[in-house]
Amino acid sequence: MNPLTSHTHLFGQLFAVPQFETLWHSDRFITAFVNFEVALAQVLGTVGVVDAATATAAARAISEFQPDLDTISAAALHDGLPVPEFARQLKDFVDSSALPAVHKGATSQDLIDTAFSVILRDANQLFEAQLTELNTALSDLEAKWGTVPMMGRTRMQAALPITVGDRVSTWRLPLKRHAERLAGLRPQVEALQFGGAVGNRAALGDHGEAVAVAMATALNLTHRPRASHAMRENLADYANWLSLVTGSLGKMGQDIALMAQQGIDEIALSGGGGSSAMPHKQNPVLAETLVTQARFNATQLPAMHHALVHEQERSGSAWPLELMVLPAMVTTTGTALTHAHNLISQITRVGAAD
Amino acid sequence: MNPLTSHTHLFGQLFAVPQFETLWHSDRFITAFVNFEVALAQVLGTVGVVDAATATAAARAISEFQPDLDTISAAALHDGLPVPEFARQLKDFVDSSALPAVHKGATSQDLIDTAFSVILRDANQLFEAQLTELNTALSDLEAKWGTVPMMGRTRMQAALPITVGDRVSTWRLPLKRHAERLAGLRPQVEALQFGGAVGNRAALGDHGEAVAVAMATALNLTHRPRASHAMRENLADYANWLSLVTGSLGKMGQDIALMAQQGIDEIALSGGGGSSAMPHKQNPVLAETLVTQARFNATQLPAMHHALVHEQERSGSAWPLELMVLPAMVTTTGTALTHAHNLISQITRVGAAD
């Protein structure tokens, strides 16, 4: 949709680091879909919906399934989603005797939402490491320069002297709280989705709850007593977290860009960006990009909240809106954290110029 | 700015219930400012910044202060905020001997942010009661109609039968989680702001921390080790919560408006709205309004995230943006919760038409 923001594009490295962007590649979804179906087949045997042999045969077959991606991609335009065609191909692929253990009681949204949970789990592990790393870098910065005086500024006017530590702590402290928030959010978003056609696990009769519990265990995801096909507030809450993080980094970026101004000179950066017309310039590129990324995520966030108006048992208009914005917010946040760390490492001096 | 949305306007009762709108009236701020200054004067005596007699005299004088609101309001245009003129008048009002205990170590943002904390505390108490009440109403609805069958619908098409309980639980369950979220957020937003001119409590020397601790106790607010003049993520996080609540209510409203369609007839409401051209109509006014309010809050939310890009020690552009949107979001959420409860009480039948 916007190739400029891919890390493979001429403009893209500013907007996307590969380790986050690739989380969202098609193969990651296919793997997650297959893992879901394998776990389902196995669990159906365990709880006795199908016999053990059928379950085992189905799980083995599914694990060897190689879908035709082009056909799935084309069918997504017709079905609105890739899973119906994925399921059709999968059912064609397995032996008919194994069919009772394939996709039984599941629906498209179960596979896709669970794939998101798995991908977000990976993203969250990266985020935790990034937050720790950035926190350390800022602590080191404070340790080195914290007592150096600089001018405190309010309403963009010189106010009273502060220390570098006063300023830097306003960059660092929110990150600590964001890490705590993330710890609380992870179980909410790293959850199994399993509700079936209309979200009530009815196709599995009395076995619904047991299957869901066992699948959550098998896939190492949180169990929910009720499928959340139409209750999307956990994802909106998570999107809010992403934008809180980039917002805090944007404040740091804005401060650094202001400190780097000639005439203010409160910070020195190595490796500033060049200009095609003015080779002498040392532009605070990463600092400014953090502001851009803060505003980008702030812009996206309401889409996740509009998506809460998710009519009936499954919305074909609210749900795809999440798909259009949440991955971009995740990638932006991961990229901003990388930029922030690189930016801090570029600092060679901070505090009053003289 | 938008008189239509005041409960006193011809259009306004749809948009604002008085108990929330009046939380934001000028007198509430003046009371909060006065309480702040009284507490500060007393605490300055307690910790020994001023002698006890001065503190007591100052506190007594401040508590009798009646500011000239018109002059303050006019000065806000010049100063950007009402507190500088409030402080000027206050200092004129008290006896000069008491001045060492007046506004000492405080800044405009300390008073205003703390006033917000106090107002939000009142709002949060109302929200808790509203959530409990609405949760009860929905539980009663489920108790009465929960086993009645109705059609499950996905992508706005009939899918498979569900029960009324399946549908209603998707309205009720998020509210429970929102109540839990609110409990976690309250200490974050019901906090004392006390940092002084540049946020580091420097004007009080070694007494800064002690004064802040004692003031938080006196005002029954959370103490923060570091003032958050320029770290605004708690308020953005809270705004997110407001929009999560209205988003969940918007889903309920959208469902009810769809259920009330002729030809669907899955719900009957008493007291529907009338039309000037078609007196026979029974419009699901409150259901539709919940959708409007969800989209309104979703729209406002990014402003609170843009405000995270809060440059230096105090931003004169980011901070007022909060003032322009957060009160509107609070009032909208309280009004939506009232509407939701009234809407549920209008339901006379739910489930399959026949």
Next chain:
Amino acid sequence: MNPLTSHTHLFGQLFAVPQFETLWHSDRFITAFVNFEVALAQVLGTVGVVDAATATAAARAISEFQPDLDTISAAALHDGLPVPEFARQLKDFVDSSALPAVHKGATSQDLIDTAFSVILRDANQLFEAQLTELNTALSDLEAKWGTVPMMGRTRMQAALPITVGDRVSTWRLPLKRHAERLAGLRPQVEALQFGGAVGNRAALGDHGEAVAVAMATALNLTHRPRASHAMRENLADYANWLSLVTGSLGKMGQDIALMAQQGIDEIALSGGGGSSAMPHKQNPVLAETLVTQARFNATQLPAMHHALVHEQERSGSAWPLELMVLPAMVTTTGTALTHAHNLISQITRVGAAD
């Protein structure tokens, strides 16, 4: 909903100038409703839907109608809008013989949308004058200081010298284009709304078009061949214009706030704002407020675009969303233009410090 932003509030003069906020008061709507009904009664006589005597009697009676505002306000919560109760009261008020000429063929949305058209016409006349005035002030600024050198800055770094005129022209030129855009938009938004219950003027049979044409003439509004109850793009387009204006002013405000920094000193302002803690400060309050207002309007704008998804013949969820944001955007734009003019008049020096 948000009392802080009313010009009567302690905080409000920063956010709302009276001449724009009062455009939206209840009495303005009542006057517009009455004028609509008077014109309708007269026109119904002219085109022969009712006889001349009935039309004249109805028009005279309507023009003397004094509605009970409290009852209307309370009914708006029930009906979703004030017009049904207004029409009930009006029909009670006029002699029964005049009833055939009262509200005939009209619906709530006709009265309300037309009231908006009338109010926007007044706003637009104010905007035109403001744009002219501000353009003159900026031209005068260029005339006085335009050749003074200053540093051109890109990516917040000194680049190459420019003149004050180079910078100021980037503030002035967009205003000229905004004035041209407004001239094109005025006929679109200053239009009669007249469509009746379902928007097709069916209640007036063959007379529908003639009535609409005559009413547009009588009320000095644009005639539309088709009522736009459910086609809202003109208002969304207008909201875009409002945000374009504040966006351009925000650029000017941001530039001025940056120029006013100590160490940069490229501008001197008289009458800067004070601080309660630091009386020595001269804060560029109006400059920063322009940035706030730009971000506020940018934030509101998507609500007007979400409202384009206006289902069927009249949406009870999309339409009220317009009511919640458009007046606020108009008031903000008018206030920003006033602030901008005052800000320019505060400039006592611009260009290189030495």
Next chain:
Amino acid sequence: MNPLTSHTHLFGQLFAVPQFETLWHSDRFITAFVNFEVALAQVLGTVGVVDAATATAAARAISEFQPDLDTISAAALHDGLPVPEFARQLKDFVDSSALPAVHKGATSQDLIDTAFSVILRDANQLFEAQLTELNTALSDLEAKWGTVPMMGRTRMQAALPITVGDRVSTWRLPLKRHAERLAGLRPQVEALQFGGAVGNRAALGDHGEAVAVAMATALNLTHRPRASHAMRENLADYANWLSLVTGSLGKMGQDIALMAQQGIDEIALSGGGGSSAMPHKQNPVLAETLVTQARFNATQLPAMHHALVHEQERSGSAWPLELMVLPAMVTTTGTALTHAHNLISQITRVGAAD
């Protein structure tokens, strides 16, 4: 950043048609950059900044330049943009005697903004054809079914009977106005950007204006008397248009999804989407997607308005925000227009069910 929305992804065909997505590929930018530099070299000769032989030699060399894309892409992270490295490579590539005619008087933003102009020109031509085609399809629909009765619905309740033509005209009429708006916008956005380092064409002395005029002619773009590096309202205005279009299509999609409900049955569609759990379903996938796309573009729009707060002569934070959202909005609009046309062609019946 969000691979899901690429047409090559498993999910992507719903979100991006290739003819729009590929407009934004790296090679399109390289071609535009090369064309800019060729035109500049030639024009520099024409106006006499360099001699004719140098101009011709430079133009010939530039036209044969094959940049190293990987190095450019990597350098974009450092410089914030790909052009500085592009220009470095280009200068290395041409013979040193031709250097006076290479990139003379130009800056990164000149090349990138002009590349956008060229790409938008292509997009706009596609849009014009799509709008014409869709308008025809809707006219044909009205011609075939326009007099069939159906229920007019207001506030999601049956109101009074209308015709299919009444409803369909609310889908068609805005498209006509959007086409007119586009005709007015095209010269604004299909414009040469040429301002040099700080936007005033100073590097070319008295030749600046002549070079700009001749380049605009050579590249078939609009000439602007003043470079718009820091005046971005034309692009924000264009983004508004994109969202107006998808908003109007979203209204159509919402109406069709509501008409397709069982129990309403006012429309029949061929080729509805399937479900992995409920093969019997015929989901109105494209109708719902139009709603999604309307809300997506509405969500993105404010970013383009925040980008109006473009500080000084070139903002490194505001400008990249445009790059992150405008291409996505263009692709979404083109895709929505394609979906809309396909959706209309799926209609096999419209109007009252019986």
